[in-house]
Amino acid sequence: MPVLNMVEAIRATLAAEMTRDERIILLGQDIGRNGGMFRATEGLQQRFGEDRVVDMPLAEGVIVGSAVGLACSGLRPVPEIQFLGFASQAFHQLEGQVARMRFRSQGRFPIPVVIRAPFGGNVRTPEMHSDAHEAKYANSPGLKVVMPASARDAKGLLTEAIRGEDPVLFCEPLRGYRLIKDEVPEDDYATQFGRLRTVREGSDVTLVAWSAAVVVAEQAAELGAAEGISCQVVDLRTLVSLDAGGLGEAVARTGRAVVIHEAPLTAGFGAEVVATIVEEAFWSLTAPIARVAAPDTPYPISSLEALYVPSAERALRTIRRVMQAG
Amino acid sequence: MADGSATVAFRGNRVGAVATATERPAPTRILAPDGTVPDGSRPPLPVDELLAAFRLMLLSRRVDERASNLQRQGRLGTFSPVHGQEASVVGSARALDPVRDWVVPQYRELPAMLRHGYTLERFFLYFKGNPEGNRMPDGVKLLPYQISLATQLPHAVGLAWGLRHQGLDGVVCVYFGDGGSSEGDFHEACNLAGLRRAPVIFLLQNNGWAISTPVRKQTAAPSLASRAAGYGFPGELVDGDDFFAVYDATSRAVARARAGEGPTLIEARTYRMGPHNTADDPTRYVDPAELEVHRALDPLTRLRAFLEDSGVLQAEVEERMRTEIEQEVAGALAAAEAHPGPHPAQIFDHVYGEEPARLAAQRRALEDGL
Numbered sequence A: 001m002p003v004l005n006m007v008e009a010i011r012a013t014l015a016a017e018m019t020r021d022e023r024i025i026l027l028g029q030d031i032g033r034n035g036g037m038f039r040a041t042e043g044l045q046q047r048f049g050e051d052r053v054v055d056m057p058l059a060e061g062v063i064v065g066s067a068v069g070l071a072c073s074g075l076r077p078v079p080e081i082q083f084l085g086f087a088s089q090a091f092h093q094l095e096g097q098v099a100r101m102r103f104r105s106q107g108r109f110p111i112p113v114v115i116r117a118p119f120g121g122n123v124r125t126p127e128m129h130s131d132a133h134e135a136k137y138a139n140s141p142g143l144k145v146v147m148p149a150s151a152r153d154a155k156g157l158l159t160e161a162i163r164g165e166d167p168v169l170f171c172e173p174l175r176g177y178r179l180i181k182d183e184v185p186e187d188d189y190a191t192q193f194g195r196l197r198t199v200r201e202g203s204d205v206t207l208v209a210w211s212a213a214v215v216v217a218e219q220a221a222e223l224g225a226a227e228g229i230s231c232q233v234v235d236l237r238t239l240v241s242l243d244a245g246g247l248g249e250a251v252a253r254t255g256r257a258v259v260i261h262e263a264p265l266t267a268g269f270g271a272e273v274v275a276t277i278v279e280e281a282f283w284s285l286t287a288p289i290a291r292v293a294a295p296d297t298p299y300p301i302s303s304l305e306a307l308y309v310p311s312a313e314r315a316l317r318t319i320r321r322v323m324q325a326g
Numbered sequence B: 001m002a003d004g005s006a007t008v009a010f011r012g013n014r015v016g017a018v019a020t021a022t023e024r025p026a027p028t029r030i031l032a033p034d035g036t037v038p039d040g041s042r043p044p045l046p047v048d049e050l051l052a053a054f055r056l057m058l059l060s061r062r063v064d065e066r067a068s069n070l071q072r073q074g075r076l077g078t079f080s081p082v083h084g085q086e087a088s089v090v091g092s093a094r095a096l097d098p099v100r101d102w103v104v105p106q107y108r109e110l111p112a113m114l115r116h117g118y119t120l121e122r123f124f125l126y127f128k129g130n131p132e133g134n135r136m137p138d139g140v141k142l143l144p145y146q147i148s149l150a151t152q153l154p155h156a157v158g159l160a161w162g163l164r165h166q167g168l169d170g171v172v173c174v175y176f177g178d179g180g181s182s183e184g185d186f187h188e189a190c191n192l193a194g195l196r197r198a199p200v201i202f203l204l205q206n207n208g209w210a211i212s213t214p215v216r217k218q219t220a221a222p223s224l225a226s227r228a229a230g231y232g233f234p235g236e237l238v239d240g241d242d243f244f245a246v247y248d249a250t251s252r253a254v255a256r257a258r259a260g261e262g263p264t265l266i267e268a269r270t271y272r273m274g275p276h277n278t279a280d281d282p283t284r285y286v287d288p289a290e291l292e293v294h295r296a297l298d299p300l301t302r303l304r305a306f307l308e309d310s311g312v313l314q315a316e317v318e319e320r321m322r323t324e325i326e327q328e329v330a331g332a333l334a335a336a337e338a339h340p341g342p343h344p345a346q347i348f349d350h351v352y353g354e355e356p357a358r359l360a361a362q363r364r365a366l367e368d369g370l
């Protein structure tokens, strides 16, 4: 089985889906000759032409807004937003239009649009390029929010997103584009939404994460193992649809939970995860649930970001605290 | 110089430039307010078409009255009358081909929607708050109402681009107002439309108001149509109360778009004769004298005068139209009022194609509670 990094898996999936379905067109800033900021679309314009891999003007609102119209015309656009933070420039189109068109039109206009957006910190980007804004979109009914943490899942989940009928915000971890590498089956497969993935078995505490934070959770689990703490690691994969049942079962197996995410603490998606665990697994809990998140400050300039983004060491301190509590 | 305040900000020879830039250009007009065609040339429309257009304007005016009364009686929710803008809506809509062209509405274009295949029954349902009212009939080339101003402009551009991408020859006509033209979506949509030579017509109804904000507080630009130049396509300013001028400009824009020559911005300068919507009290901000000026320019009266003078329309014919319209409106209203109303669990329908488990559980919980 070939080992691919995440960006290779995404590029191969886009190419395969475009070959399979002529209705798919890619839109984005610098995605053509330049192949995208992170090369996710490298070579695709040469292969599929300028009409299907479209360099767009610097205007996120109309990149997303025109995708709504393209979808109404019967196409399946896959717009790329260069950095998730800049999707805020299209938030009114995403939350207000993409997410609701099917609902408002009573099913007449489904919006099979997949918006790809890299996000996340610790890559020393300029200011305002690193925000983890997933919770805002998870709170926008009509959208699905997908956050792969492995190359294998990037392929399976992107395939599922592109073939589905619902609009999807597909968040790609910047830091993981090249660092995350794993075996990606060559055959055609789609990974169903709403099914979490157990990354590592463990019996003392369940670490819950998504996207690049899964890597942090795995590192923390290693550190924990060295101290005799057995950590289970689960990757939510999709925030919408959320695998509430799977989450409850995972935590019930250990009785303890630590949620790790890159976004600031307050109103981060971790709050939703904790509430869900309480609903699903309250009687199995032997300790208070804890969260490891960014502080409630704006994302800082790069020399401070290592302190800001949760690290394995910070996660370990929280894990120790949870182990002592119950 | 009319606007003395402009001299305060600028000195020297800049004053002259400012004065020129604030002059409002005159819109193109074919049909004079008295119903004559001064230069003798007008779009060559068959009698049937002229009567159909007039009837649609008449129907629109009647629906405004009926719906406003129904709203006062609590039988209908808040809605925005077309009153005053009939020529601009009907003139543009009738230049489109409902079989292949699309209409992307805002919320004040009922006659354009009806002409494209929407029904009065659905109109009443929508303004009664029934979600069925926003479902455009299958095959009808209409997007839903748009309430979030100007967001429909990028949709229209994408739709037009998508049609062209698939080798179809449809044209998209998108409606919006002077207020909406201040939104960023307007700029982004025009810019992309120009780049992609999208077959789209930006039909800007400049009705003088965005709720209580007059156009002079919306923009310093003397003409909204002139903005098109900045996007690399033509813009045209027409008298929006002149059915022929709007029809003519739209027809030419349709022909250009169909020939692959790209977008057109049409500013139809008209006037909102009624309230912004049924919850608005325009006496708080509209100068009655200004209203009287515009009453004399009424688009319906103007077209009627022309049709009567040309011998196309007789009083009996209009009377017959009115009787038919009365029945049509009554029938649609009765059907909408007989509608059982949405099932509560309908709020879960069409949120997703593939429903997340959590939403399915919420649906079951609601159904169990009923």
Ligand SMILES: Cc1ncc(C[n+]2csc(CCOP(=O)(O)OP(=O)(O)O)c2C)c(N)n1
Pocket: B108, B147, B148, B149, B150, B176, B177, B178, B179, B180, B181, B207, B209, B210, B211, B272, B276
């Ligand atoms: C994005 C947005 N902002 C504000 C409003 C509230 N609002 C509804 S109608 C309106 C004025 C619209 O004026 P205009 O665009 O000129 O259209 P008109 O109503 O005159 O036809 C406003 C401010 C809205 N619906 N959407």
